[in-house]
Amino acid sequence: MTEPTSAHVARYRPESHGGEDDGRLRSPVFDRVSPVFLTAMAPWLGRRGGTVLEIGAGTGQQATASELAFPALRWVASDPDPVHRRSIAAWAAALKAPLGGPLDIDASADWAGLPEVAALGPLDAVVSMNVIHIAPMAVARGILAGAGRVLAPGGLCVFYGPFVVGGRMIGPGNAAFDARLRAENPDWGLRDVAEIEEIGAEAGLGFAALLAMPANNRILILQKTL
Numbered sequence: 001m002t003e004p005t006s007a008h009v010a011r012y013r014p015e016s017h018g019g020e021d022d023g024r025l026r027s028p029v030f031d032r033v034s035p036v037f038l039t040a041m042a043p044w045l046g047r048r049g050g051t052v053l054e055i056g057a058g059t060g061q062q063a064t065a066s067e068l069a070f071p072a073l074r075w076v077a078s079d080p081d082p083v084h085r086r087s088i089a090a091w092a093a094a095l096k097a098p099l100g101g102p103l104d105i106d107a108s109a110d111w112a113g114l115p116e117v118a119a120l121g122p123l124d125a126v127v128s129m130n131v132i133h134i135a136p137m138a139v140a141r142g143i144l145a146g147a148g149r150v151l152a153p154g155g156l157c158v159f160y161g162p163f164v165v166g167g168r169m170i171g172p173g174n175a176a177f178d179a180r181l182r183a184e185n186p187d188w189g190l191r192d193v194a195e196i197e198e199i200g201a202e203a204g205l206g207f208a209a210l211l212a213m214p215a216n217n218r219i220l221i222l223q224k225t226l
């Protein structure tokens, strides 16, 4: 596995985020983010009935919530960190959600070529929340390149998190967060929507929407061109 996962896996360790005996970890932002994410994505995912692959699912709380919120979709979670995969499986079991995976996917590697990914068939969406700014650009590039290969025509590549928009930080909080990330790891930092769009275009993904979310976050949706 490449570098990116190494530094932030500690963020959800039980001692810091109230893990359960069964391995369930808790994200400090899940309760706030989940309802707005599901509401915003309903028009995009609510009428689809295929398969969604989530990259870097972390605790698995959102993957489980998404699976339950969009029952017509098969939601498949992944994360390269085994502690996170244990948490993902534990949340799915605790909430009796028919969540797929968790798969061991490092997005900076050739994940689209993995047999377990190919077995999913053409995907309706690839979703990644709060990953690409806490990882080197290789992870964003890997998600986009892989999505370009695994998405069905019209399929969506969805990023949630803080972004640079029009070359500018949205709010002082994001600027401070970006500075903290870069101090922790110079290869991390908020990504510019324009750069993601540009790399996406090389992978056959076109801009579909940029949705404003609370706390100056955004949902960026790219769509595989037909």
Ligand SMILES: C[S@@+](CC[C@H](N)C(=O)[O-])C[C@H]1O[C@@H](n2cnc3c(N)ncnc32)[C@H](O)[C@@H]1O
Binding pocket: 004, 005, 006, 008, 009, 027, 055, 056, 057, 058, 059, 062, 079, 080, 081, 084, 105, 106, 107, 108, 128, 129, 130, 131, 134, 135, 139
């Ligand atoms: C800040 S957490 C976000 C987790 C979850 N998506 C959320 O919003 O709560 C970042 C996640 O990205 C995962 N990650 C880090 N490097 C990765 C990589 N190269 N490929 C895929 N996932 C990665 C980490 O293991 C972690 O679970």
